[in-house]
């Protein structure tokens with residue numbers, strides 16, 4: 001395991017301490033969450049957490065969790081999620097996040113909004129003073145007329161790039177397309193930007209998760225630290 005993967009594993013182990021048997025647990029998406037799925041599977045193999053049910057936030061997580069034998073339900077079946085554990089691409093001092101480099105932002109945000117708690121797991125490279133200085137902001141759009149969003153996004157100060165893989169647009173689990181948006185100097189006012197984006201017809205969601213994280217578990221070379229919403233106030 002590389003150093004970074006070892007840090008992600010440590011963060012996942014610490015975040016797993018939030019899990020109690022019988023909980024409905026939102027399962028995020030990404031390389032850090034993969035470690036969490038392993039931890040859950042190991043604990044279940046050891047006879048613990050027989051009563052937990054996972055609500056996955058992507059097809060990728062669904063497939064992995066199934067392979068590991070973790071019981072799953074849809075959000076329709078379990079609309080009240082006790083706890084979601086998910087990764088992030090950036091975390092700022094107020095526990096505001098950028099998510100979505102794995103293209104799962106829409107379902108992740110829906111599950112996060114249905115969760116009593118959202119615990120974020122990350123290695124310390126994700127910590128920033130200002131959102132948008134390290135990662136681009138993913139903006140998911142409906143494919144219908146997707147190109148008209150480019151000028152709109154530029155009008156908000158973004159430099160949008162359509163996310164592609166192997167020469168074709170990336171298609172999200174819900175059928176959307178993604179513009180990765182860079183902002184010179186970062187995002188000055190994340191709340192205002194999110195409002196402007198979500199009012200625009202055709203924009204389905206953006207990767208800003210504001211006021212949603214209840215705790216953030218960060219693993220670095222010096223150990224694992226936990227920050228809660230209360231600490232951030």
Ligand SMILES: O=C[C@H](O)[C@H](O)[C@H](O)COP(=O)(O)O
Pocket residue numbers: 028029030031032033086087088089099100101102103104105108
């Ligand atoms: O769409 C993907 C998600 O928001 C991920 O949780 C995020 O990109 C972090 O992923 P990773 O743990 O692989 O860095």
